[in-house]
Amino acid sequence: MSTPFSFSLAATDGRARTGVIDTPRGQIRTPAFMPVGTAATVKAMLPESVAATGADILLGNTYHLMLRPTAERIDRLGGLHKFMNWDKPILTDSGGFQVMSLASLRKLTEEGVTFASHVDGSKHMLSPERSMEIQKLLGSDIVMCFDECPALPAEDSVVAASMRMSMRWAQRSRDAFGDRPGHALFGIQQGGVNQDLRGESAEALTKIGFDGYAVGGLAVGEGQEAMFGVLDYAPDMLPQDKPRYLMGVGKPDDIVGAVARGIDMMDCVLPSRSGRTGQVFTRHGVVNIKNARHADDPRPLDEDCSCPACRNYSRAYLHHVFRSQEMISGMLLTWHNLHYYQELMQGMRDAIAAQRFDDFVTVFHGLRAEGDIERL
Structure with missing residues (x-):
């Protein structure tokens, strides 16, 4: 591997940061949004289409892949990048969140978690080492x-x-990860919405030492105000010279607010899941394509968007294929949403570099407040 894993900041504007994560598989421009490829695919998208939206990195799910088709099978077939035809960087989550939210009959001990698969009920054990x-x-x-x-x-x-058990598990994860040049291990700050606990967690993680740090345990039902309240102090508790990753976030205004508070990386199923259910993100807010108002509308979703859905298809067509439950509906709407998210990230990177991030945020909220274009 010629390029080691490294992170360099190019510019800051207030607490917002832009930079580059270098990996052997390519650069990740930050702030970065990672589309979620749960089961080794971003639903309704070809990998080259995901790359065309501007994504530098994807997220894969340890829990789902360990159950089906199994990590051992993926390894035999040449690893996840080859298996899913994605040659850029991949981040995998640890499986912990999915075990807590999806698995049944789970038993938590200091050693790890034993659980029954939500797919077929088979018994599994996940520990830091596993x-x-x-x-x-x-x-x-x-x-x-x-x-x-x-x-x-x-x-x-x-x-x-x-949180304290997670910190003990962080040390065990670090020990089990070992020395893997070109690969990075991120620690995860926990502590809910309690500032003292967040500080204790950050201190424990920094002492262990990681290649990057995540702010975990948010976007789990506490609401945006409480989440921003934590982000007002939590990222600054983590090392300045390492990437900071906010897990599982979020809506466009969550993302802009997180970047304003010093976050470098995010992931969320929202753009792809919403695309399949007819929810479309535009600079003017959310458009619900299933609404009858679009049935005769020859205009694009967003005339300023260059994605295939906006370049080549009308709202009327997108409304029709969604109502008809045609596969192309999920494909086009997901592509649009991922394109919009990546365009949002590029806009923020440019604004931070030009020291005009506050202006960017003002315009962002102003356009959303205007709402969708008038119906015909």
């Missing part, structure tokens, strides 16, 4: 520590006990 082993078999470029993520709201005592 999570590191699976992610190594997958061959991901950025590996996440195994942690527990309690649902909020929760008592401080519950959050504290969970």
